[in-house]
């Protein structure tokens with residue numbers, strides 16, 4: 001348990017080294033000028049732990065000596081998250097800060113004791129769920145311990161009448177779904193990091209899953225939280241709705257481990273759908289396609305999964321499919337008069353055929369001009385929905401700089417934001433392919449999720465992406481949010497004042513100061529130092 005193999009995988013998503021198919025590699029070389037030359041990678045070793053003897057003794061006393069890891073692999077396995085820069089760092093390129101110890105408490109009471117003890121000892125604490133942060137959220141500081149919640153992996157209770165479940169924070173999403181399925185329920189939260197991310201991590205980052213249009217964002221699913229802070233334990237959320245002052249649950253949802261350690265989350269659950277139907281459509285041109293998604297959202301007929309790729313993302317996904325299938329599809333779409341195909345995936349997860357027929361018909365009536373590609377394409381997307389991180393590994397192994405970033409804005413500014421971010425990324429990377437999709441739509445606006453691919457710089461691989469990311473963040477400032485679902489972490493913290501104002505940051509700092517006066521919880525995350 002303590003040394004789950006995948007948790008030690010900090011330089012890749014899985015332990016099967018993936019390869020790009022030859023036709024995909026050929027295509028990439030043509031498109032981007034990718035060659036075989038890139039900075040060679042090497043392994044990483046951990047410096048010796050400097051955990052003071054006194055701290056070791058106290059922590060051993062709380063969780064047991066077996067659950068305080070100071071060995072190199074144990075600490076490297078919880079060093080950093082899984083952004084492109086984190087993956088590069090674990091391949092020996094860039095900066096890494098390794099924690100002095102990994103502490104694995106068994107239950108909420110032990111978490112509370114560890115947090116209190118660390119405040120007294122002056123040790124910084126980095127809460128660690130699945131470690132899938134892509135914004136530096138689990139970056140260790142000097143003199144810090146990582147508090148790994150892996151042992152808090154239990155379904156505490158299911159209230160079938162109220163459709164609620166209490167889940168421990170370290171439960172991975174697949175384990176939570178499996179446990180809930182035994183009662184006939186689902187959470188319906190399926191981010192692309194589903195396989196590795198945890199319930200506490202979702203709450204701490206305001207995560208959004210691929211089916212957010214149907215099931216809501218993670219914060220919509222949270223009925224209550226139990227949190228250990230250096231000042232003691234707090235529990236927020238005791239009723240489905242309340243007028244008892246500001247909703248303090250939302251101080252914890254999105255607090256990124258800076259205000260407390262979430263130990264349990266009470267979540268809203270739904271019956272497992274009896275029918276899942278996914279279909280693919282193509283619309284002509286990004287503007288028209290985005291308008292169609294706006295109509296679905298504003299007329300409240302979004303499918304549970306609604307995902308629209310722009311022209312470049314559609315082109316790349318068809319090209320990487322390769323072969324006759326892609327050529328045939330291209331010819332068919334031309335015949336149907338589609339010049340700039342944008343792929344739209346709609347997925348419905350419903351109780352019965354009647355509900356499906358009604359919801360599908362309502363959506364179809366807003367999709368005039370869409371070419372239906374059918375269920376095969378929709379199902380192919382559903383089955384491959386968690387392949388993104390594996391493809392990223394394969395691209396990195398082929399010498400590609402590949403990273404994503406996301407934002408959101410109102411419909412009236414969506415195209416401006418789209419153009420600005422694309423321009424920023426294109427201008428700061430050489431011969432890149434910039435792709436974008438909308439995967440979360442609301443009545444008032446939508447998210448934009450960008451993927452950038454470019455040949456990896458030989459001289460400065462980390463700086464290459466840092467410059468592109470800075471340019472994109474500057475383009476976003478003032479129009480969109482710095483993060484729709486990846487959170488703030490270290491990477492976005494400098495842009496937070498631009499979004500919530502200096503006074504907003506002061507409010508957050510005051511909350512932190514109240515709950516964590518010694519400032520030991522995840523320093524530098526959410527609030528810039």
Ligand SMILES: Cc1cc2nc3c(=O)[nH]c(=O)nc-3n(C[C@H](O)[C@H](O)[C@H](O)COP(=O)(O)OP(=O)(O)OC[C@H]3O[C@@H](n4cnc5c(N)ncnc54)[C@H](O)[C@@H]3O)c2cc1C
Pocket residue numbers: 081082083126127128129130131132133134137138149169170190191192193196197198199200201202203204205206207208209210255256257258260261262263388389485486487489522525
């Ligand atoms: C390939 C890939 C795809 C992704 N796709 C999505 C996506 O589709 N949607 C999405 O929303 N996100 C996505 N992410 C981002 C990431 O998975 C989410 O932010 C996720 O919510 C993090 O969960 P985790 O358990 O891995 O948290 P971690 O990465 O361990 O931690 C994230 C932050 O929360 C804090 N934290 C973790 N657990 C606790 C706790 N119990 N109490 C207090 N603080 C805590 C950490 O200190 C850190 O600041 C993706 C990441 C990757 C690598």
